[in-house]
Amino acid sequence: MDDSEFVLNQSSINPYILNIEYAVRGPIVANAQRIQSELDAGIPKPFTELIWCNIGDCHAMGQKPISFLRQVVALIVDPSLIESDSHYPADVKQRARRILDNGGGLQYSSEMLGLPVIRQDCANYIQDRDGVPCNPDSVILSTGAGEMIKELLQVFARLQPSASTVNGLQYGVMIPIPQYPMYSASITQYNLQSVHYYLDESDNWSLDLSELRRAYDEAVGKCEPRVLVVINPGNPTGQVLRKEVIEDVVRFAKEKNLFILADEVYQHNVYAEGAKFYSFKRALHRLGPEFSTTVQLASLMSASKGYAGECGFRGGYCELLNPDARLQSLLYRQLANRGCPSVAGQAILDVIVNPPKPDEPSFAEHEREKSQVLGDLKLKAQMATETFNSIPGMRCNPVQGAMYAFPSIELPPKLIEEAKAKGMQPDAMYCTALLEEKGVCVVPGSGFGQRPGTYHFR
Amino acid sequence: MDDSEFVLNQSSINPYILNIEYAVRGPIVANAQRIQSELDAGIPKPFTELIWCNIGDCHAMGQKPISFLRQVVALIVDPSLIESDSHYPADVKQRARRILDNGGGLQYSSEMLGLPVIRQDCANYIQDRDGVPCNPDSVILSTGAGEMIKELLQVFARLQPSASTVNGLQYGVMIPIPQYPMYSASITQYNLQSVHYYLDESDNWSLDLSELRRAYDEAVGKCEPRVLVVINPGNPTGQVLRKEVIEDVVRFAKEKNLFILADEVYQHNVYAEGAKFYSFKRALHRLGPEFSTTVQLASLMSASKGYAGECGFRGGYCELLNPDARLQSLLYRQLANRGCPSVAGQAILDVIVNPPKPDEPSFAEHEREKSQVLGDLKLKAQMATETFNSIPGMRCNPVQGAMYAFPSIELPPKLIEEAKAKGMQPDAMYCTALLEEKGVCVVPGSGFGQRPGTYHFR
Structure with missing residues (x-):
């Protein structure tokens, strides 16, 4: 040979x-x-x-990490510090103890979707943010937001184009242009078809509904559009979508039966006067039960962005709303084969969604550091x-x-x-x-x- | 509607x-x-x-974590403890400082393959284990071993069966039966074909070369066998393969041009009298340059097993030997789209491959805990x-x-x-x-x- x-x-x-x-x-x-x-x-x-x-x-x-976040996770990594350390505030120790006592002792965690106590904290955070209920069962913890982008697109991936859809067309994933390249790379990797809708640079990178329709209409027949990706606040474009635009997008998604993949990892990063983060979930609810109980939505959040910027921990969550039961069951099968996300990553996400409260000793310093960042x-x-x-x-x-x-x-x-x-x-x-x-x-x-x-x- | x-x-x-x-x-x-x-x-x-x-x-x-591992990672999570804590031994602090000073400050890390300092430590560990050189460039850090199993199989995945191989046959992945179900699940997920070779229960779950040949010969024509998975020590079967068997397997892989995926995550878990872990890499080298410079091998290691058992950190490495240049480049493209593994996971793996040395203050306690486990x-x-x-x-x-x-x-x-x-x-x-x-x-x-x-x- x-x-x-x-x-x-x-x-x-x-x-x-x-x-x-x-x-x-x-x-x-x-x-x-x-x-x-x-x-x-x-x-x-x-x-x-x-x-x-x-x-x-x-x-x-050069941005300094937020102390409270690191302190809680350090105690989860080495619980013996809870006794021996005299340096950390009491609320740091109480926070760490709570996670440790609820399955976070850095064992594998038997729950593939993440520790229930942390999924509950994410649900409380979402509920407070939107003013509408959030069921912790719909929250999936992940290794950063990127993992969920890939897990979700993989479910849509058409490995047998001719068998799985009408006319043998590939599935289409609508993405903004410009977009974050993990979308285009994953669409390629999983053999999906990308459908480009352009953001309007002349109008501060706004998302224009007529452009969304143009892109959709031109794609139909060449592929079968199934997923609509929206990145808000925008990466790389930095725009913050207005409430009315988001509601229009939701109506469009319902009309065309699109699964909305809402990349909302920059939800804490809003700087401009008058701009405000408005979640897709909130839009679904404001439009009424006809939308909030039917439109399929995955909203992504990450520990890597916001004021935490904790890229190294690889923590994130996805809230999955109104998934077709079969889609959910298949996604779960896939997730069973990934193992759990890092418990340190889960823990830092927990502290981000559940920061110190005004009556706790770490509150003032945490607010100071957060405002600074x-x-x-x-x-x-x-x-x-x-x-x-x-x-x-x-x-x-x-x-x-x-x-x-x-x-x-x-x-x-x-x-x-x-x-x-x-x-x-x-x-x-x-x-x-x-x-x-x-x-x-x-x-x-x-x-x-x-x-x-x-x-x-x- | x-x-x-x-x-x-x-x-x-x-x-x-x-x-x-x-x-x-x-x-x-x-x-x-x-x-x-x-x-x-x-x-x-x-x-x-x-x-x-x-x-x-x-x-x-109920197994207690090894103190030294957790201590080093706690300091990497919160470096302020290096100054404030009086409880940790000096070598713990020195270890943490070394990783922090080499890019491990829990930032994302610009190196998608993992921190160079940790890849070097893995290479030193492999070199000491096998007595043959190891190039850190061939070491890829991962989110546990499972991630690399999936990344590697994905490269082999035939999304276009009719276009990518001769006769339109699917790629075959040879797996032992019984096997660890992540292999069968991933083979299914990526649309590969599994080729089963049975371990011999009557001979302590040994791997028999004639059975490997039988499985291969029966598969040819139905699929195109490309990858040979060997789990040693065995999961779920607990056997430890003898040196001669491993060398036979390497010869067989060379003969049939198979990529060896050696799951060696239990390399520290050998209990039986007379049994000894013998790596596939060592076999390649013992058989001479004809093998050591040609046979494609991926060897997997994990922080989740051994005496560490640190499942929650999701740390692991893969040593990739003799990859076809195109395979390597494609794998790297895929890895660029995953982000880096958790830095906490990288750090705990580092301490596992680079444990305290006899002249360091933590040595005795670390040895005691390790022997106990x-x-x-x-x-x-x-x-x-x-x-x-x-x-x-x-x-x-x-x-x-x-x-x-x-x-x-x-x-x-x-x-x-x-x-x-x-x-x-x-x-x-x-x-x-x-x-x-x-x-x-x-x-x-x-x-x-x-x-x-x-x-x-x-």
């Missing part, structure tokens, strides 16, 4: 994975890692420090907008929420031609130059999607 | 998920949860306490074997390693007929009775697979 003959080769690989692109960790980031190693090795560059702006990791950017993020949102708008050739909508600015850039026709000649996206070429000449690592708009002929970066 | 018309229904669901079965969290476990709630509510039962034996979660069974597990392994063999109608091979006994049970023909009439597996019916009458929750052999006409439980 031939030793050079490997088990696998390009022709034998799952072809869908070949198309996965995840720009946030794409070639520019790989290039940045190489430059960082060279800087570390003392190789001179036009800059002394590399600025990483490719990923929404606040702590990596959110105040800093608000200031940075304003500064980013103003700075980009002061640069000739750049234009940036106000960052109302989330953690990113997505300015448009006017690129010289010569650069565009040069990029095309090299088979590169013009904005990727611009970002490469920004990295190599200025040491700033950003992600090109082409990684998130943009209207043809426009260029951006995040 | 019709309000009762949901977006999804049985006919529109991914058909492969319909077939996922994960016995460890199957119907008997759901039944046990109901019984537990009834016990909690004061409803009388023939027993006062339910004994959960369905899952390998040592801490849930492994001693208890060894004793339980012996007791389980002896007890089962003392019961008429039961027979159990010695538990050489891992954490489970898999006794065979003789079932009365009447029970077998009754079960068949009810459409149940006879051993599931036995286990249901064991649960309902005695309060012991075990998993029937049918969930792991067994030779037709034989019955077991784990």
